[in-house]
Structure formats: C-alpha cells, structure tokens
Amino acid sequence: MEKYKLFDAELKFMNIIWEEEPIKSGELVKVCNEKLGWKKSTTYTVLRKLAQRGVLKNENTIVTSIVKKEETQIYESHEVVEKSFGGSLPKFLTAFFGNKKISNDEAEELKKLIDSYKED
Numbered sequence: 001m002e003k004y005k006l007f008d009a010e011l012k013f014m015n016i017i018w019e020e021e022p023i024k025s026g027e028l029v030k031v032c033n034e035k036l037g038w039k040k041s042t043t044y045t046v047l048r049k050l051a052q053r054g055v056l057k058n059e060n061t062i063v064t065s066i067v068k069k070e071e072t073q074i075y076e077s078h079e080v081v082e083k084s085f086g087g088s089l090p091k092f093l094t095a096f097f098g099n100k101k102i103s104n105d106e107a108e109e110l111k112k113l114i115d116s117y118k119e120d
Contacts, residue, residue: 004075025061
C-alpha cells in the first residue's frame with residue numbers, strides 16, 4: 001500500500017505524467033521545468049525514485065504510470081479519514097460540509113452512492 005503514498009512534489013510530478021503519458025523523459029524534463037521550475041537533475045531523481053517504488057516505469061525513455069491516479073486518490077482519501085477522523089466517515093463528512101449547504105440533486109446523488117456501498 002505504501003506505493004500509493006505520494007509526497008506533495010511527487011504528486012505534482014505524477015499529475016504531469018498522468019496528463020501527458022506516455023511521455024518521453026526528455027519532454028518530461030521540459031514540462032517539469034515549465035510547470036514545477038525543476039532542473040533536469042531533479043526530474044530524473046524523482047523519476048528514478050518513483051520507478052524504484054513501482055509507481056511508474058521508464059522504458060526506452062518512455063515514461064508511463066503503473067499506479068493510476070484513482071488508486072492514489074483512494075489511498076489518500078482513506079489516510080485522511082483514518083488520521084484526522086479516527087476512521088469515521090460521518091465525522092469526516094461533518095467536517096467537510098461545515099456550514100455548507102448542498103442541493104437536493106447532490107443529496108440524492110450522495111444517497112444513491114451510499115446505498116451502493118451498504119452492506120446487506
């Protein structure tokens with residue numbers, strides 16, 4: 001499960017890969033310089049580390065993800081609920097909504113979503 005944990009800089013890097021893949025490593029260096037202000041050495045260091053962790057692969061200078069964005073989002077979401085709310089989804093939702101109101105359509109959509117995950 002640890003391969004889904006990405007630090008902020010790694011997540012920014014992976015967002016570029018998810019948007020651009022497959023991408024040549026030389027092009028990735030240019031994009032990371034433009035979007036993140038990274039030097040070539042920084043890009044290749046992060047690329048190497050994430051490849052070693054099995055998050056992405058760099059074969060024949062073509063970079064692609066192994067871990068999909070949705071997998072990372074699921075992991076990060078569960079981590080937030082566990083760490084900050086003791087695993088309680090109702091406590092998380094209470095904090096998330098705060099004083100915000102949602103529309104009837106959004107409420108219905110959430111009800112349907114919850115029903116689809118209920119244990120029988």
